[in-house]
Amino acid sequence: MGARGVSAVITCADVTLTHGRRPAVHHVSGRFEAGSLTAIVGPNGAGKSTLLRAIAGLHPTVEGVLKAPREGIALLPQAAALDRQFPISCLDVVMLGHWARCGAFRALRAAEQQAARRALAAVGLEGFEARPVGALSVGQFQRVLFARLLVQDAPVILLDEPFNAVDARTAQDLLALVARWHGEGRTVLAVLHDLDLVRQHFPQTLLLAREPVAWGPTEEALSPANRLKARMMSESWDEAAEPCARAA
Amino acid sequence: MLSLAVDLLWSPFAEFGFLRRALVGCLALSLAAPPLGVFLVLRRMSLTADVLAHGILPGIAVGFLVAGLSVTAMSIGGLVAGMxxxxxxxxxSRATGGREDAALAALYLVALALGVTLISTRAGSVELSHLLFGSVLGVDDPALFLMAGVASLTLLVLSFAWRPLVLECFDPGFAAAARARGGLWHMVFLGLLVLNVLAAFQALGTLMAVGLMMLPAVAARHWGRSVGGLAAAAVGIALFSSLAGLLLSYHLDLPTGPAIVLVAGGAWVVSVLAGPVDGVLPRLLRRPHLAG
Incomplete structure (x- = not known):
């Protein structure tokens, strides 16, 4: 998707992200190549979501330099963050994907509505256009959000635990879309917990445990030694923690 | 039959100018305030309107101390306090991580007490009750212009801000990622809210100013399945409440503001019981479930 002239590479140089003074994740260095498909795995509290939010420009970088495109990034947050009882139809949710091009005021053209309908059909929800999202199952709602990602047509796509709480068939269908995006040359990052799924479908893996443990081809990154190292990350923070000695 | 209907529904307005003015003012409020109420309900901010309505009282009191019962002075004071x-x-809300209800309840009690104290230093109980409970039938020209102007401005801004407001309401995370400036639109929305509370205050007083904003919005939840549908239903309920409340108060000699709010309250009860969306009666009417 270099067509829009956006560099889809994301580079991190000694990036530190914090909640208050506590590091969510610190000293991340490396790059997500354009067109790469990377899984981000690690224990809860490892800083995975915070890293995605920072790449999307929603979390400040405290130290280091995070270079990501200013535009053309689509983020799928964890599903729990949304009010599913909101009175809005599936088609309207998908149409929100046009926001980057239409903004707050421009009227949506018939072609754009057609694109939204096609996206709903592509996620297997043909005929759901007028249905309120409150009437959907968790899996169907996740399909709607993927349809919105399709409409967004962004060169960089960030997925935060996209397959949590969806059934196997939905996960398979949505994975097919991820593979399609990869085939189209988009840069895709996904936070995941299912290591078998990561091994099968994601060529690259970043293993995080508040700092990068391993980053590279999935088999190497998920070696038993690396996974053990990630598991050693203390879940609770150290009350007496000193300022980090590895200052840039 | 027809003449009876004319006597009941038409003659009061034909006969009395103050009733006509009250009707026009209340209809203006009914067009603009309920859609704001719908957004407040959707954002789980129903209490905020009440807090604003009480929060403007100290400002209004200062305006009153400076210039007496002048719409201009009280509105400027109320506007500042409201903002x-x-x-x-x-x-x-940000400091408490979204669990704001306790702090807001504290805020509005303090504002109410402060406002009443300020007013009581200079005024008797007549003025005090005028400010607390409003006087729909005493709406003068400046108040009427304020209400109509606020209603027009609100409808105009809402027609532009509808899409960002719905987005910010439904999916603030997406709005932030899309750089939709959700915070800015929220401030615009709060500004409209303050203006509408001020306008409603002229007729209904501080204690019931949000009656025409919140009750129709809460009732509308049982009548619509889209934000637009909810807003339309809420406006409909508010228009009906204004008209019916004024007529009830005229024929039965009831206080006007409370009569209007009571009709809106009745509409809410009917909606809870009989509304097609999540109403009690439709749930009790057990129909066989569908095959698929």
């Missing part, structure tokens, strides 16, 4: 409370409530 302070709106921004303050937002700051409280």
């Amino acid at each position: 302070v409370v709106a921004v303050g409530a937002g700051a409280v």
Whole structure:
């Protein structure tokens, strides 16, 4: 998707992200190549979501330099963050994907509505256009959000635990879309917990445990030694923690 | 039959100018305030309107101390106080991580007490009750212009801001990622809210100013399945409440503001019982479930 002239590479140089003074994740260095498909795995509290939010420009970088495109990034947050009882139809949710091009005021053209309908059909929800999202199952709602990602047509796509709480068939269908995006040359990052799924479908893996443990081809990154190292990350923070000695 | 209907529904307005003015003012409020109420309900901010309505009282009191019962002075005071409370409530909400209800309840009690104290230093119980409970039938020209102007401005801004407001309401995370400036639109929305509370205050007083904003919005939840549908239903309920409330108060000699709010309350009860969306009666009417 270099067509829009956006560099889809994301580079991190000694990036530190914090909640208050506590590091969510610190000293991340490396790059997500354009067109790469990377899984981000690690224990809860490892800083995975915070890293995605920072790449999307929603979390400040405290130290280091995070270079990501200013535009053309689509983020799928964890599903729990949304009010599913909101009175809005599936088609309207998908149409929100046009926001980057239409903004707050421009009227949506018939072609754009057609694109939204096609996206709903592509996620297997043909005929759901007028249905309120409150009437959907968790899996169907996740399909709607993927349809919105399709409409967004962004060169960089960030997925935060996209397959949590969806059934196997939905996960398979949505994975097919991820593979399609990869085939189209988009840069895709996904936070995941299912290591078998990561091994099968994601060529690259970043293993995080508040700092990068391993980053590279999935088999190497998920070696038993690396996974053990990630598991050693203390879940609770150290009350007496000193300022980090590895200052840039 | 027809003449009876004319006597009951038409003659009061034909006969009395103050009733006509009250009707026009209330209809203006009914067009603009309920859609704002719908957004408040959807954002789980139903309490905020009440806090604003009480929060403007100290400002109105200062205006009253300076210039007496002048719409201009009281409105300027109320506007300043309202914006302070709106921004303050937002700051409280951020500082408490969204669990703002306790702090807001504290805020509005303090504002109410402060306002009543300020007013009582200079005024008797007649003025005090005028400010607390409003006087729909005493709406004068400046108040009427204020209500109509606020209603027009609100409808105009809403027609532009509808899409960002719905987005910010439904999916603030997406709005932030899409750089939709959700915070800015929220401030615009709060500004409209303060203006509408001020306009409603002219007729209904501080204690019931949000009656025409919140009751129709809460009732509308049982009548619509889209934000637009909810807003339309809420406006409909508010228009009906204004008209019916004024007529009831005229024929039965009831206090006007409370009569209007009571009709809106009745509409809410009917909606809860019989509304097609999640109403009690439709749930009791057990129909066989569908095959698929």
